[in-house]
Amino acid sequence: MxxxxxxxxxxxxxxxxxxxxxxxxxxxxxxxxxxxxxxxxxxxxxxxLGAKSEAKYKPVVPSSTTPGASALPIKHESISEPKGKEPISPRIENCIYCLEDFDVTQNSETSCRYHVEHDIVDAEFFQEEIAAGIDVDNDDHRLAWPDKFYYPCCGRDLIDEQCQIGWHKAADPGDRPRKRFTRTEVI
Structure with missing residues (x-):
């Protein structure tokens, strides 16, 4: 066979x-x-994977605004990469703003749509449930009544468009946790 x-x-x-x-x-x-x-x-x-040179992120503005300061973008070189090879990195990252995965080579100034603040419950609409002690701040209620949760940053509800548009941003490698610690009990 x-x-x-x-x-x-x-x-x-x-x-x-x-x-x-x-x-x-x-x-x-x-x-x-x-x-x-x-x-x-x-x-x-x-x-x-993709070459780091293909990745598109928000352009870095030089921090110095003194006269005569260079207006050219700052080039960051990786110390750990060999000089003869082009450094590579993950092609797909997760955006810290919209929480969606994105292709770093397709990133642009209009790729990401997000809200600055988390949504909150319309307490006036759910006043009876809240008075009865029912937790309405959950995914089931968001699915059933998306127009009864809103974003304080813009006043829009869950079915409206996001209020911010910009570049996707991946978490900086320095911000990512490096080790997991476990607690040991003291006897």
Whole structure:
């Protein structure tokens, strides 16, 4: 009996099988493909990695405004990267403003839409539930009554457009947690 990869055309079956598998299993399969197949590494690199020079972020304005100061953008060089190779980084990042994933090579001054403040409950609409001690500040109520939650930054509700438009921003590597600490009990 031939193995599955020797069958004439198992592509439709494989594509169908990916829809039925849990995400953790698909992730493990992708890890194996990346580890054991140069072609798999190449394809994954094209989707997941990009040259740092391709990344588009909000332009940095020089902090010095004194006369004669250079108006050229500041170029940051990485100390850890070898000089002969172009540094690479993840192509997909998560925005700290809108909390969505974004492609760093497609970022622009109008890519991100977000609110400056978190939404809050319209207490007047839910006054009976609140008086009865019912917690209305939850996702179920947001889905059922999206127009009864609003953003204090602009007064818009959940179904209106966001009030801020700008560049996506990924968390700075220095802001990301580096280690996880566990507490030990003292006897």
């Amino acid at each position: 031939p193995s599955p990869d020797e069958q004439a055309d198992n592509l439709p079956l494989l594509l169908h099988a990916t829809h039925d598998e849990p995400i953790y299993r698909l992730e493990a399969i992708l890890h194996d493909i990346i580890k054991h197949s140069p072609e798999g590494r190449k394809i994954a690199s094209e989707w997941l």
